[in-house]
Amino acid sequence: MRTSVTPSTDPTDYAYTHRLRVRFAETDAMGIVHHSRYLPYLEEARVEYLRSIGHPYHEIHEAGTDLAVLEAFVQYRLPLRFDDLVDVHLRMAQTTRTTFQMAYLLCVDDAAHATAVTVHGAVMNNRPTRLPSWLGELADQSGI
């Protein structure tokens, strides 16, 4: 297991926040958001984060690198419900030469509903490759 980060439940520990609203299609017969639906929320937040720092995903892809998901971990603390406004807080958590981790905190009205970690690997032609240099530097800047 590469996941080595324990995500904080304090929103001020995160560098970026993306807000989204829960769709009815994402709920299940327990009346709450199905646990599999959190992963697309994390992905949407990552994409918006990368855009916000000047690296829209298609530019990364066109530069020849893809960022494959190697691991995902979610801890479900409180349910999410239809129409909830969810703040997905995220930060770059750790990098190696070819991988990086991101940590997430999902809040509704500032209450922690879930935490998560994803691990990603840079891939070129289906083989591991060095992270783009700006990605490696991101983790350094975040001081972690």
Place this chain on the structure above:
Amino acid sequence: MRTSVTPSTDPTDYAYTHRLRVRFAETDAMGIVHHSRYLPYLEEARVEYLRSIGHPYHEIHEAGTDLAVLEAFVQYRLPLRFDDLVDVHLRMAQTTRTTFQMAYLLCVDDAAHATAVTVHGAVMNNRPTRLPSWLGELADQSGI
């Protein structure tokens, strides 16, 4: 609108049946299968039908043709629920030189829960192309 077929609610009008079981992840907060989840059921049944007549989808794709979805229509009659065993009955309904229609009936314990029609177009390099000849002949054989 190309859809021109009214699907029968009599299972004996259909050429092929694929059985599947409803996943919990496919339900919504009304306690029933979300209406968007029927389309993957139809797709799964199409894929199994094509395999059953000797044309697994990857062979069609490798022969250079893709089958794009042009239209989809679903009529929801009775809800589907978690763990239901659903019989997806289907038949080739009509073809033109470049398109075909399929009709569907979804039953649980022989009761009609939904009917549907999908229209597909043969596509090569993103442009409409003739249907593979065996596909055109299928509709002829079904006598419709």
Place this chain on the structure above:
Amino acid sequence: MRTSVTPSTDPTDYAYTHRLRVRFAETDAMGIVHHSRYLPYLEEARVEYLRSIGHPYHEIHEAGTDLAVLEAFVQYRLPLRFDDLVDVHLRMAQTTRTTFQMAYLLCVDDAAHATAVTVHGAVMNNRPTRLPSWLGELADQSGI
């Protein structure tokens, strides 16, 4: 089939527009948005439309009425791709005592990528019931 409306491809024919961005999780191996993923887009737009006219869905539900999907029709004209900004235009299209239809136009950069119609029935305790009066009046106001 209750669907009786032909959706216009002119955005100015629609009363409301909801903008959303395509998630990577909604694409498929053809590199485009999977055809089943359009239905949650329509639903998200409906929910925002109802909120915009002062009827958030949970108030309708708490007043004892649910709005079941009876039929859905989608015509796929041009593919949607990851990260596209999609304008979902919609309008109330027709009502009966217990049902209403909505028409949709999905555009990217003002080009029509899809049209759709959904038919909904008011349901109370799983039985058809009269539409809430404000819903019936909506269609009248739209002059259709």
Place this chain on the structure above:
Amino acid sequence: MRTSVTPSTDPTDYAYTHRLRVRFAETDAMGIVHHSRYLPYLEEARVEYLRSIGHPYHEIHEAGTDLAVLEAFVQYRLPLRFDDLVDVHLRMAQTTRTTFQMAYLLCVDDAAHATAVTVHGAVMNNRPTRLPSWLGELADQSGI
């Protein structure tokens, strides 16, 4: 983090196997199964496992207990592709008075494509409750 199990990559370490086939709707624009789609595979396998040992999910639910997902961890080793036949091997991994863990190995043609762990809590009226006794005994029987 409650997840404390390292799933084996040897299929013979698992008590139960459920086979499923990848749907086209589960792929993404990288041409592989989207990482969020593995969680419904695990869920489907859990449901079939519980049925196989005489405890279909609806009986657990009707007895007043729900099994909430508290945590999920997936390690993606090799991609899954459209039409792959996937063997989901699973075993009860560890229990406490109110929770249990399950470990999973996903194989295609006996090659390990993913491993996973889920943690579940027994819930009655939205509050943690003791596991049903047969569930606690399962872990004992598996000798782990």
